[in-house]
Amino acid sequence: MAYGFEATNNNGKVIINDTIENLHFLGKASRGSASSGFGTIPNYSGANTALDGRVIHLYTITCTGTPLAFIKPTDYARWHGLIKQSVSSTTWTFEVMISGTSTSNPPVLYCFVNANNAPSSSESYGMQVFKANGSTKTFDSRKQPLAITGGKTALAPPSDPTDSSGTPGTTDGHAWNHATNDHDFRSHTRYNTTSDSSINTSTTMFACSSLAQGVYKRQMEGHKFSETCVNLLIGTFCFNGQHHYSTALWYVMYRQAFRLRAGNFDSGWNGYAAGYAFSSAAEDGGWFGNTNTTYNTGSLPYTPKTINSQNSSYIIADSSRYN
């Protein structure tokens, strides 16, 4: 280059220059409210009601740029996913989902922003680098530049999020009012792993968005036919025939989630929402007329499927540098 500044690292790779901005530590986002639930399928207490549970933690941070958030797990055994990021004026809000139902051990959200939008510093020495226009900052040693420790491809999670073999579906021929779920909707065994020796379970934090999502349901259709029969000398006569129908439906909505293990980056799933619906009805015509029983704890978000399932990139860094 004819002028400017460029620093290369020990591998000969450019890490600071005057054309592309470095990311700098903005701060730890403030943690707000937390909501938990879905340790079981709501309003259903029979077989296979257990789910993995999920906690949603809300975080906020203020800045004029667009922050890149790293999740630092406190409990590395749990699954984590950044499922939402929004802004109002200059206040950014993040939703982080983690597995389980306990709101203790929340993750810490480390936020980084481009150099020119990093907050000002009162320190009077250090090193700054600007673009050729002389005003756009690309590097500021006072604002803790991002140094990474690794990063690779986060594999797409398995298409089917559910622990039971095969995707759940709809079957008929069950007894009327049959409502016993035979599918395990938990997801803790459903993941793909990227081997990454730079991951530890004490200080590693990661940046990777939760993009894949899915909805799956189990539906059982029940039926019986009833009638009144009278035995006479000349034969049996039946009347007042009546069909009885029932439907039991369980569903879970999943979001992609990640888990860090020493030397491994797991890309899997965690349940985000769930519901149970039951209806039972007898058609008109019987002595007792039409009867209906319905119960519903939510509607299916969309037709069962997995969407946004694709490989993506993750970055990891050492959180202890930014404490």
Next chain:
Amino acid sequence: MSYGLSVFKADGSLGFSTADITWQTVAQFTVAANASVSNTYSEAAGMTIIVQRQLVNVPPTSQEDFVPNVTVSNNSQTISVAPQSGKSSSQCIIHVLAQDS
């Protein structure tokens, strides 16, 4: 180290040095729902690019939220964002990160 660059914090501890590795940030922008965007960054020519996507304001229990696809072309200089084929796409934050190849 015997050569290179080290920059220190006010307390004297090391803040950043040429022993470090990083991803630099080429751009951050938000793509509206169902929109297509193509931006060119000449400064990223020849670099390794990764693009982080983050869904915005997801209504997570009411509809399908398709994330837009991203392609990198033109010697890593052009970043194109477009809905998945035949799908609507949700509003999405795009982080373009670059590393020297």
